[in-house]
Every structure is written in C-alpha cells, then in structure tokens.
Amino acid sequence: MRCIEVKRILYTGIIAILTLSMTGCSGKIIATVKGIDITNEQFEKTLQIVSSTRNYMDSEYVEDMEKSLGKKYKKNLENTVLSFMIDNELLYQEAKDKKLIPSSEVINSKYEELEKIINSNPTYKKEIDKVGLNKEYLLKQISKDLAIEKNKNNFEEKINISEKDILDYYEKNKSKFKINEVEASHILISTLDKNKKQVKEDEKKKLKEKTENLLHKINNGESFEELANKYSDDKSAGKNGGKLGYFSKNEKNAEFTNEAFKLQKGQISKVVETSYGYHIIKVTDKKEILKNLNDSKDDIKKLILNEKYINHIEELNKNADIKR
Template identity: 30%
Template structure:
C-alpha cells in the first residue's frame, strides 16, 4: 500500500496507472494532413494547418455523438455557451502536444508498436463493418486513411511510453532513498471535532473554546478506558471515518497535514493523544501500530512506482521543452461545422405504442 502523494501512485496489489494512457489521452485523432497557408500552430517549427484542426474536430464530434447521441450539444451548450470555441482550443492543444511527442519519438528512433498497430487497425475495421457506424463516419467527410493515421499515432504513443519507462529506471540509491522516506507507516484512528461552520468559515473564539472543551472531555473518556471506536462513532465529525470507529488505515509520511503527522509519528503504539489542532479542527488520535516494510519485499513495487513517476515527469518535460506557438486569430477562423441540437426526449426512438397513437389521431 505504498503511496506517493504527488503522483498518486498506489501499490500493494493495485494496478499502476499506465503512462501510455497519459500519452494516449492527448491523442484525439491526429492525422498527418498536408499544411495549408492557414497555419493554426507550429510545434518545433513544424506547421499545423486549419484543415488538420477541422479534421480533428470532425472526428471528436463524431465520437461524442456516437457515444452520447445528438443531444450532447444541447447539454454542452447548457454548461458552456462558448463550448465550440472551448473545444477548438482543446483540440488545438491536444494536436500540438501529440505533435511534440511524435517529434520526440522520431528524433529518438521510436517506431510504432507493430502489435498494437495491428490491433488498432483491426478495431477500426470492425467498427466500420457496422453499417450505421460506417454511414455516420462517412458523413464527417473523413476517410479510412484518417483512421489509419490515427492508429499509427496511438501505436507510436505505446512505444514511446515503453521507451520513457526504460529511460526512467530508478537507480539503487533512488530506491533506497525512497525506502527510507516511505518504509514506515502508521495505522491509526481519530476523533475529529471541527472548528469551522457548515460554510467552511472559522468559528468564533467563544464557540471554538467550547469545541476545545468538548475535545478535552472526550480525551479524558478515552484515557479512562471508554471504547475509542464507540467514542468516534458518537462524536467524530469526520464523515470518512466516523462510522468506522475513526479508522484511517495505514498511511505514510507526507500524506497527512503536518501537525497530525508530527503527533502520530512521535506516539507509542496504543497511545492516545491529547487534542491536536489542525486546519480541520481538534483531533484525538489513537496510534494502533507502526508498520515497517522490508526493503527486499517492496523493492519491485517501489521500482515500478518510481519508474512510473519519473517517466511521467519526462513526458511532461517533452511538452515543456517543445516550442509550441498558436495563432489565436487563425484558430478562431476554424469552422466548427454544423451540429444537430436535440433534446434527450427528441433523440429517443419512438416506441411502437407512440406510432399507434399517432395513427389513431390521424384517422380522427
């Protein structure tokens, strides 16, 4: 159950978030369309044309309508009146980022993963075997070459993710440093009495003093032998742990607020703390046990976590180092295309009973 706060990587039997998913998230649908004079952006000196952005928009719109139906545009407009401009900017950013990745891949000799490429191509082929999907795709004005280019982009991202992970393999020293920082974990429970109102505003000094007085009383009860779990269920205002008797499970350093962490890791097993004040309020803490993992048993998990974290940072550094420039005026000129705005009720297919009702009314 190793955790790193910044990257939010979890170990201990739980699947790691794959770097490939991060890279592929940037791929909306990037094809290698020829550049026109209407340059929307440049990445490391290479142009991205308005035609290319329009194609990406067509594909993105098609995917959204296929998944959510035509009523999606009515819903989006309700959330953001300028949703079309928002989408255009998102697509332009995505295309620019994927161009930065593919440019890096090309410079470092990273080729599309052939196994993944065949799988992506097979998925595209199967998708177009559905007559309804094929017709709706053809209406976009895109062709199968577009999908083939998309498959190559995704396969390249798979290869690039593996390349970055190998390049990011942690050293023995990095592993040992990480172990020293994260090998000790605490298992604790707490009772929280908040010092803010329902709107998150601090209580008045008088009311805060009353909360402190109550916290002191609960502490004395816990010290006298009253069951801590029952006290937590009855008094704790932490919605995440109160009903579990205040149980917080195991956690390492850097995962709790400083005041809480300092108190926990200075306590002895079985000890109950006096009320500790944090930004959330007063905590009465019970340290159940301190857990220290053996290096050899967690080495493989730590190596995977650190490799993943370093690879993510390297991927971000590729974007940061890329010379990306966007022509906002030309982006505004990019056509979003027509959308059929329907309500959810209008988009639903008619039921047989509805048809009979309509026919009956016509006869009248």
C-alpha cells in the first residue's frame, strides 16, 4: 500500500488544489492512465509546487513523509508524487462517470477563496508565481479537485462506523493520539496596515530591521518579556511578556509553529516571517499529552474513513489500465 502519511500531505488544504495532475501540457509521456497521458513537464511542475508549498503548511506532514520514505527521500518522493498524480486521474475519471462535476458558480467561488489565500502571503505568492500558475490553469484544477472531493464524500457517506469500531481503533492506535505541545512567547512586529493589507516592500525592510535589532538586544542579555511588553504589536500577549500559553501544531499559523516546534526549551528563534509580520519566538516548555477517547472520536472517524478511501484507491489502481 502507498504511504498513508503522504496521502495526507497531498490531499490536505491548498496542496489538494495545487498538485493535481496537469492536463494540456506537452512533453515526454511518463505514464498513461486509462488513455490519459501524464507528461514529464506535468510531473516536474507538480514537484515544484510541493517544494514551494511545504513551508506554508504544517511541517509535521512533511516530516512524516520524509521519515516514511527513508534515506532515499528524493527518489521515493518522485515515485510517490507520480503515484499521487495517477491516483488523482483515476479518481477524477470515477467522478466524471458518476456525474459529480461541480457547477461553474462553485468553481469560481473556490477560485476567489484560493486567490485570497495566496495573495495574503506575498512571499508564498512569489513562490507560486515562479511555477507559472495562471487563472485558467487554476480554474481547471479546482474543477477537478472539487469533483474528486464530491466523489470522496459520496464514498464516505456509504460507510457506517460504530462506537465499537472507534473504541477498537483508539485502543490499538493510542500513539496516534499523543499530541506535542509547546509553551511559547513571542514578539510580533506587524507588517499589516490599518486595513490589514501588507505594507510596501521598503516599509517591510525597515520593520524587519527593527525586529532584528530587538533580537540582537535579547541575545545581548536584555529581557525578552520587557521588550515584548514595550514593542510587540500583539498587545494582548505583549502585556504579559509575549506569553501565548501552550499550543499544538495545528492551533496557529504553520510558518510560526514550524519554527516554534524546532526550538528546545529555553531557546529563542531567529526572525520568523508569517503573513502577520515578523516574530521572535521563545519556547519556555514542551510536553506530550494523550487525548482521551471522547476528544478523539472525530479524529478516529476521519482516520478510519481515510484508510478505507485509500484502500478504495488501491482497488482502482489494480483494476485500471495504467502504463508507467
């Protein structure tokens, strides 16, 4: 069976839209799925998108993928991405057969939502622009993604998961419900204007320099808490010395948590940029907790459905005419 952790990264959030197999490109054919070609150009662009996006999502997915793929990560990643593209083509063809194609209104609405997400982070937008994703391409891929999503929902609606199924899964997989948390403080120098829009690049440069000067002061012995109270644009946390309390990876901006979870207790980060501005992060504690059964029920249902869906994808692969 293909790696479940990799499925998670490639079917999660913005990745699901941006890494769909790309039709209409020329180039050497590297796979054919029930008569539909996947070219080397499509494949290379998909790899680019995965690389560009990895820093703007929960890095735990990427870490899981790297661990599961082992030492030959790059080559195995290439094989996994190609398998993903094949899977998506199979699922899209299945959705078309079931007439689960979304309306133009739904597609356009999703495009507007995606555009806002991309534009909210100028650094990320630059990375995506390098790949060459235009509106026509994105609309086509959103249409495919929504059709696949409808097909997945249709599949899951037919599956009944009992309380016993949930209890058995929890007892056999308790390690999956252990959550790492950090206790951290931060200093935020905002790069947003009064309308919540990013300031111009020359102003951002000055704000970054301001943040770097604050970090220099901290590294030279000045109090993190006093500087947070005086300078942080997060006034709520700033008045308490920048304290954010305990949080897990999925509770805050992924760029922020990616850095926070790398730090050891007592460590202070470099300057970290997010869509909110520039941060200095101080980790004051780290712990692991086990979610109880009741709090884990929704997660367990999703995990069971995900595993059954992946088994379904495997069956599609076994029964399809695929050349690679």
